[in-house]
Amino acid sequence: MNAGTLSLQTRAESAPTILARRQLLQSFRDEEYRRLFVEERVRASVALQIRALRQQRDMTQAKLGLAIGMAQTWVSKLEDPEYGKMTVATLLRLAGAFDADIEIKFRPFSRTLASLPAQGPDYFHVPTFEEEFGSEGLDSETIGRVLNIQSIRNQVINSPGAAASAGIGAIVESGDTNIAGAARLIENHSPANSAQQRTPTTPKKPTTSALDRTRPELGREDHYGNHQGSAGQSGMAL
Amino acid sequence: MNTWTFFDFLTERGENDIHRWLNSAAVTTAAKAKINARIAALQGFPIFPEQYISAYTGWPKLLELRIVSNGVQYRPLGFYGPAKGQFSLVIGGIEKGKIPTRLLEAADERRNIVIADPSRVSAHDFS
Numbered sequence: 001m002n003a004g005t006l007s008l009q010t011r012a013e014s015a016p017t018i019l020a021r022r023q024l025l026q027s028f029r030d031e032e033y034r035r036l037f038v039e040e041r042v043r044a045s046v047a048l049q050i051r052a053l054r055q056q057r058d059m060t061q062a063k064l065g066l067a068i069g070m071a072q073t074w075v076s077k078l079e080d081p082e083y084g085k086m087t088v089a090t091l092l093r094l095a096g097a098f099d100a101d102i103e104i105k106f107r108p109f110s111r112t113l114a115s116l117p118a119q120g121p122d123y124f125h126v127p128t129f130e131e132e133f134g135s136e137g138l139d140s141e142t143i144g145r146v147l148n149i150q151s152i153r154n155q156v157i158n159s160p161g162a163a164a165s166a167g168i169g170a171i172v173e174s175g176d177t178n179i180a181g182a183a184r185l186i187e188n189h190s191p192a193n194s195a196q197q198r199t200p201t202t203p204k205k206p207t208t209s210a211l212d213r214t215r216p217e218l219g220r221e222d223h224y225g226n227h228q229g230s231a232g233q234s235g236m237a238l
Numbered sequence: 239m240n241t242w243t244f245f246d247f248l249t250e251r252g253e254n255d256i257h258r259w260l261n262s263a264a265v266t267t268a269a270k271a272k273i274n275a276r277i278a279a280l281q282g283f284p285i286f287p288e289q290y291i292s293a294y295t296g297w298p299k300l301l302e303l304r305i306v307s308n309g310v311q312y313r314p315l316g317f318y319g320p321a322k323g324q325f326s327l328v329i330g331g332i333e334k335g336k337i338p339t340r341l342l343e344a345a346d347e348r349r350n351i352v353i354a355d356p357s358r359v360s361a362h363d364f365s
Contacts, residue, residue, distance in 0.1 A: 023273075023365035033271045040275035044290075048283050080289045081276065082306060115277050121241055123282050 043084035051079040052124035053098045067097035099128035240281035243327040244358035257363040259330035269307035315345040320356040
């Protein structure tokens with residue numbers, strides 16, 4: 001696949017998003033620019049994630065500081081995008097305090113371009129282990145299917161061309177980070193369900209999981225006090 | 239899908255004034271990369287944290303993206319709007335110390351222009 005015409009448009013995508021990606025690609029042709037962009041993006045994203053995860057867990061900076069053995073003033077620095085001097089050891093302590101995994105991985109710029117416009121609220125929402133696999137738990141078969149899909153998601157992300165495979169693109173692009181969300185997507189994209197969509201039958205009663213409460217898009221309000229629904233349709237095209 | 243979409247102010251002639259500023263000699267490549275990366279990161283965040291923005295007494299609608307590059311403070315000014323989920327950058331400056339009133343006045347004037355005529359902004363240009 002030609003990187004300049006990378007296309008992964010399994011769902012509708014807005015023109016501004018496509019345009020923004022093209023503009024960024026144009027800027028990335030300047031080596032200094034792309035190096036500095038990555039530097040700032042990582043700093044800002046990590047700082048924003050620390051703040052977001054702390055707030056999702058109803059922790060003050062002081063409380064998080066206690067959990068990772070640092071003063072509140074240091075936590076404030078960790079949330080400052082201008083700081084950017086945190087170590088892997090500190091990030092691991094934060095992961096422990098947040099009860100979340102952490103991924104530190106080098107990647108090609110095509111992935112940067114593909115993911116930036118999709119860096120929505122889900123990007124900043126990371127459930128704890130308990131929230132994902134809590135006692136109310138899903139049956140082992142569903143969990144097994146979800147974990148398998150997560151594995152496919154990783155493979156597809158590393159090889160975008162394969163995402164054209166029916167059904168997979170939507171799951172990959174959904175950014176769903178919890179089992180319940182992924183399980184819903186699997187259900188929606190299962191062959192049986194697809195057949196149902198082609199042949200209208202009595203609509204299935206929607207099912208909800210206790211884990212739905214971990215999904216940030218449900219019941220969120222913006223600065224204007226307006227309710228925002230699900231993350232909606234998004235795709236990737238360049 | 240992003241929570242926020244950033245927009246740039248357009249002059250009467252339809253020129254993107256933020257893009258012009260970012261690509262002017264006044265803004266280094268490092269600063270431009272930093273500003274664009276910051277915008278990209280903020281697009282998905284529900285509420286901009288205080289470390290990332292500055293508000294000004296007497297100018298309740300205006301916000302500055304706090305960006306320092308190589309010791310220089312870059313001051314892109316904007317506001318939430320014109321529609322929900324949008325943040326419009328209306329003017330950029332590089333001023334040391336206290337932000338000049340004239341810059342805030344110009345920003346507020348442009349904010350009023352955009353509120354009255356939303357076609358005076360276009361999606362942020364990352365190039």
